[in-house]
Amino acid sequence: MSIKIGIFGYGNLGRGVEYAVEANPDMELAAVFTRRDPSQVKIRLAGVPVVSAADVAQWKDKIDVMILCGGSATDLPEQTPKLAELFNVVDSFDTHANIPQHFDAVDAAAKKGGKAAIISVGWDPGMFSLARLYGNVILTEGKDYTFWGKGVSQGHSDAIRRIKGVKNAKQYTVPVESALEAVRSGSQPELTTRQKHTRECYVVLEDGADAAQVEKEIKTMPNYFADYDTTVHFISEEELLKNHGGLAHGGFVIRSGATGNNKEHKHVIEFSLKLDSNPEFTTSVLAAYARAVVRLAKHGKKGCMTVLDVPPAYLSPKTGEELRASLV
Amino acid sequence: MSIKIGIFGYGNLGRGVEYAVEANPDMELAAVFTRRDPSQVKIRLAGVPVVSAADVAQWKDKIDVMILCGGSATDLPEQTPKLAELFNVVDSFDTHANIPQHFDAVDAAAKKGGKAAIISVGWDPGMFSLARLYGNVILTEGKDYTFWGKGVSQGHSDAIRRIKGVKNAKQYTVPVESALEAVRSGSQPELTTRQKHTRECYVVLEDGADAAQVEKEIKTMPNYFADYDTTVHFISEEELLKNHGGLAHGGFVIRSGATGNNKEHKHVIEFSLKLDSNPEFTTSVLAAYARAVVRLAKHGKKGCMTVLDVPPAYLSPKTGEELRASLV
Numbered sequence: 001m002s003i004k005i006g007i008f009g010y011g012n013l014g015r016g017v018e019y020a021v022e023a024n025p026d027m028e029l030a031a032v033f034t035r036r037d038p039s040q041v042k043i044r045l046a047g048v049p050v051v052s053a054a055d056v057a058q059w060k061d062k063i064d065v066m067i068l069c070g071g072s073a074t075d076l077p078e079q080t081p082k083l084a085e086l087f088n089v090v091d092s093f094d095t096h097a098n099i100p101q102h103f104d105a106v107d108a109a110a111k112k113g114g115k116a117a118i119i120s121v122g123w124d125p126g127m128f129s130l131a132r133l134y135g136n137v138i139l140t141e142g143k144d145y146t147f148w149g150k151g152v153s154q155g156h157s158d159a160i161r162r163i164k165g166v167k168n169a170k171q172y173t174v175p176v177e178s179a180l181e182a183v184r185s186g187s188q189p190e191l192t193t194r195q196k197h198t199r200e201c202y203v204v205l206e207d208g209a210d211a212a213q214v215e216k217e218i219k220t221m222p223n224y225f226a227d228y229d230t231t232v233h234f235i236s237e238e239e240l241l242k243n244h245g246g247l248a249h250g251g252f253v254i255r256s257g258a259t260g261n262n263k264e265h266k267h268v269i270e271f272s273l274k275l276d277s278n279p280e281f282t283t284s285v286l287a288a289y290a291r292a293v294v295r296l297a298k299h300g301k302k303g304c305m306t307v308l309d310v311p312p313a314y315l316s317p318k319t320g321e322e323l324r325a326s327l328v
Numbered sequence: 329m330s331i332k333i334g335i336f337g338y339g340n341l342g343r344g345v346e347y348a349v350e351a352n353p354d355m356e357l358a359a360v361f362t363r364r365d366p367s368q369v370k371i372r373l374a375g376v377p378v379v380s381a382a383d384v385a386q387w388k389d390k391i392d393v394m395i396l397c398g399g400s401a402t403d404l405p406e407q408t409p410k411l412a413e414l415f416n417v418v419d420s421f422d423t424h425a426n427i428p429q430h431f432d433a434v435d436a437a438a439k440k441g442g443k444a445a446i447i448s449v450g451w452d453p454g455m456f457s458l459a460r461l462y463g464n465v466i467l468t469e470g471k472d473y474t475f476w477g478k479g480v481s482q483g484h485s486d487a488i489r490r491i492k493g494v495k496n497a498k499q500y501t502v503p504v505e506s507a508l509e510a511v512r513s514g515s516q517p518e519l520t521t522r523q524k525h526t527r528e529c530y531v532v533l534e535d536g537a538d539a540a541q542v543e544k545e546i547k548t549m550p551n552y553f554a555d556y557d558t559t560v561h562f563i564s565e566e567e568l569l570k571n572h573g574g575l576a577h578g579g580f581v582i583r584s585g586a587t588g589n590n591k592e593h594k595h596v597i598e599f600s601l602k603l604d605s606n607p608e609f610t611t612s613v614l615a616a617y618a619r620a621v622v623r624l625a626k627h628g629k630k631g632c633m634t635v636l637d638v639p640p641a642y643l644s645p646k647t648g649e650e651l652r653a654s655l656v
Contacts, residue, residue, distance in 0.1 A: 016587070019587055019588050020587070023468045056448070076637050087334045099652050099653075099656050100649065103652055120656055123508065127466075133651065134458070135454065135654055136644065137619075137643040139610070139612060140351045140352055141351055158613070184602070186602070186604075259605065259609065265604035265608050268602040268603075269455075269599075269600075269601055270598070270599070270602075271597075271598070271599050272597075272598045272600075273595070273598075274595065274596040275595045275596075276512070276514075276592075276594045277588060277593035279589065280588045280595075284468075284587055284595075288465040288466055306656050307640070308639070308656065309347055309639050309640075309641050310639060310640075311639050312462065312636045313636040315461070315462070315465040316461060316464065323461065324428050324636075325427075325428050327457055328448055328635075328636065
């Protein structure tokens with residue numbers, strides 16, 4: 001019997017889950033929930049109801065797992081605990097500093113409702129969290145490195161857009177190749193913020209704006225740019241839309257450590273991602289953890305988990321026997 | 329309270345576990361078991377008893393987990409089931425084709441004794457199995473690639489040594505860089521055996537041996553070398569011992585897949601290892617899974633598992649709270 005998936009929120013992530021459900025033959029999309037007027041929301045899959053978020057409780061027994069597709073800033077802190085009382089849920093909450101408090105809120109709600117939840121699913125947090133954990137437990141004496149990019153940082157793009165005279169902007173975070181090579185060598189370098197990433201900005205000016213002033217304001221902006229080597233390119237709006245509309249991203253988690261007599265043997269573990277679509281990859285991970293949370297709930301699990309708590313085999317539709325014969 | 333570790337077999341792997349126990353402050357080495365005369369086995373850590381394998385049953389209540397350090401060909405198929413009836417165990421059984429039957433034998437024994445076991449722990453099988461699983465469940469429509477090396481293949485070195493006129497030999501498996509690059513591009517190439525790896529052989533001849541004949545026998549050997557581009561270097565025994573005595577290894581697991589509208593978005597997940605010491609890395613993984621099996625046994629788990637069945641958080645000495653605050 002198929003796993004009945006609900007999508008809560010139909011933006012980039014919601015559309016990505018819709019594709020992911022199609023890519024997993026054991027899943028079916030039961031309904032899409034929206035805070036907008038449902039009659040105004042066109043989804044891709046035919047025959048799937050679009051329902052007002054206000055009516056979600058009526059679907060309590062018709063959905064095996066709800067995949068939350070809202071943002072981490074304001075949507076998920078409110079929505080995930082609320083829905084975890086009614087449904088098994090997965091979300092992609094990615095504000096690292098607030099994961100502990102989000103976990104506690106979802107845990108309390110899920111336990112109250114007798115449901116299971118997995119939060120912070122995606123690539124970072126998510127697959128990168130797993131890479132950090134496996135790296136740390138194997139090479140107990142070592143050093144962690146996480147590099148992001150090349151990819152668009154939404155927060156940094158927004159920060160540029162708030163500058164007076166800027167009409168539109170995209171900011172790429174780019175890992176420094178020589179820093180990556182130094183880390184891969186096993187030498188465990190100490191790297192400053194500036195040495196790890198550069199920032200590339202593509203900026204469309206308002207008519208009559210002062211380019212030199214905008215560039216100076218970007219490059220000296222504390223936290224966002226001042227600690228980085230930043231390049232600013234002024235381009236036309238057409239060029240921005242044509243060449244910088246993509247959602248590609250990626251990154252690297254590297255654990256470098258040593259073992260043996262006087263730590264004579266160096267080892268480097270590297271996990272990397274190169275993604276054409278950040279949201280579609282995130283939702284592909286969400287779909288796999290949606291399967292896992294349903295199975296864990298069936299086995300009596302209640303309360304909140306992260307990717308670290310989920311036995312990998314629960315992610316796969318294959319049996320343990322099939323996995324041992326084909327994958328181990 | 330420390331986890332009391334037993335080492336069963338004191339070769340390269342046993343010595344590696346000894347280092348790994350030192351690198352994990354929550355572990356202590358309780359005893360080393362050997363089939364040799366214990367008085368003839370010098371171990372590195374002072375004050376740890378070396379015990380005859382014949383007396384292992386007397387240690388039933390003094391050891392939390394036994395780490396088996398024998399070989400996959402003849403030792404582990406016999407030893408792991410036997411010991412799994414008495415102890416929680418982990419092993420590094422790596423004959424892929426026989427994992428299902430080894431699993432069943434260990435599972436039956438562990439259930440009989442009320443113990444927990446994790447088999448096939450290491451890097452392949454082990455960390456590479458995990459990389460394959462995570463890659464497959466996320467990018468459900470895609471292709472898997474595993475590359476090994478650069479590193480010494482024991483089986484291929486042995487095959488060369490059996491040729492008449494060969495005194496000693498080492499064989500390196502080397503991944504083809506252009507094949508790796510093609511896979512990383514996301515183009516999902518079909519690769520033949522010859523296109524993925526080359527084989528480099530360092531050979532010491534007996535006095536008076538026919539070099540041309542030996543080279544021909546190597547390069548035409550079915551299964552081992554005939555399907556590969558093979559290079560043969562004749563060197564002196566001194567050079568072999570000086571430059572080719574290491575145990576470095578490594579490899580790459582790459583999952584390439586696509587998502588979205590007409591599969592327009594490509595994604596590449598890569599996991600790679602660069603290891604100065606194959607056995608010391610393997611035993612570092614074994615130590616982490618030894619911790620996990622003890623904790624799983626405490627929570628009532630009985631029977632056999634692989635790395636796919638172990639929730640990652642069980643590998644770490646940190647609490648869930650600590651992990652969520654620092655690693656997720």
